[in-house]
Amino acid sequence: MKLLYFAWLKQKIGTGEEDIPLPDGVTNVGALVSWLKAQGPGYGEALEDLSVIRFAVNQEFVDLDHALAEGDEVAIFPPVTGG
Amino acid sequence: MKLLYFAWLKQKIGTGEEDIPLPDGVTNVGALVSWLKAQGPGYGEALEDLSVIRFAVNQEFVDLDHALAEGDEVAIFPPVTGG
């Protein structure tokens, strides 16, 4: 799957995009976040407060319980601020 | 005083502007209209239905009972339609 990070999430994680296989046991966005938090201190810091984080799967806004499949494009970003 | 006519009033009266001395006994706009109606068939026709006529004196909207003085600029026109 493709992971995309924007704004300060991108800065804290240290990359804007990465490709990973869907991790074992990860069935939804919430589980993916838990898995990511264990991947390093940048991830842990970036994903600490979920109240200021939003998610999109295949370019549609979703909640934490949205199911994931191999091949999905998952984007993680702060609430949008508009232009 | 200076009299100005606009739109179809100008067409019916046959002129857009005329200078006349304040007629004897004419003290307000209503009296001026009565006096004008007697000045010819064009005036009579133009000023027949006062519900579709508006007045300005010295470039401010006024009612029929607005007092007139020598030197006033009196404009007579249909309700404005905007641009």
Add this chain to the structure above:
Amino acid sequence: MIRVQRGNFDVGAEMAAMSGRNIGALSSFVGLVRGEDGDESVGAMTLEYYPGMTEKKLAEIEAEAHKRWALEDSLVIHRYGRLEPGEQIVLVVTASSHRQAAIESCAFLIDWLKTSAPFWKLEERKNGADWVKARESDDAAAEKWSVKK
């Protein structure tokens, strides 16, 4: 600024010329001569105005907009004379630090201009030319802002 003029105007140039210390929002409205009214095709229209009073009333409503909203700058251009379908009639531009002030004041000015500005319109149609009557739906638009006509 208020301009009543015979000639056309350049919207881009006018918007670019708006000046202010801290403009974050520019709203504009351009009114054009339509070629159709419902199913009926219409021809040119001729706009008559009252030189002196028209500019005065336009300046008054512009001042009122500056009283109601925090505007950095504003512009009203209104043309007169005979205009063909597709031609520009009127331009309103408002500039503010914030978008609500720019948007609302622009809507306020154009609602007033389209209903209460001292202009009279002669429309050319198939059966001849007719002076346009004031419309009640337009009055309602002006009343929404509680402006004395």
Add this chain to the structure above:
Amino acid sequence: MIRVQRGNFDVGAEMAAMSGRNIGALSSFVGLVRGEDGDESVGAMTLEYYPGMTEKKLAEIEAEAHKRWALEDSLVIHRYGRLEPGEQIVLVVTASSHRQAAIESCAFLIDWLKTSAPFWKLEERKNGADWVKARESDDAAAEKWSVKK
């Protein structure tokens, strides 16, 4: 039409390019980078976006505007990247036969763009650069149109 682009845009040319059978009203809104926020001076801002999703969401809201109002044409241009104070950020143009449709749809689109479009802003201030937080007053502006964010 939707365009997300790095470069600047020419408001006059874009408005002149609007096409329709019977355009009587053109509304536009231009958002610019302000140099001051309250008493504080601000520097450049950098706009980040989500290529693909941002265009998709902009196209969706444009389609929604065409569903709600009888529009002849519409245009949304949004820039990304680093922009200095005074630079243009966003343009909305709506064209309709009637002014209320043009004015309301333009306000609808810009309210949505300013609050709900997938962009993130990094502002440069005296003490460094900060990512702008979503504002509640902006949410209220979008809610007025009952649009799902």
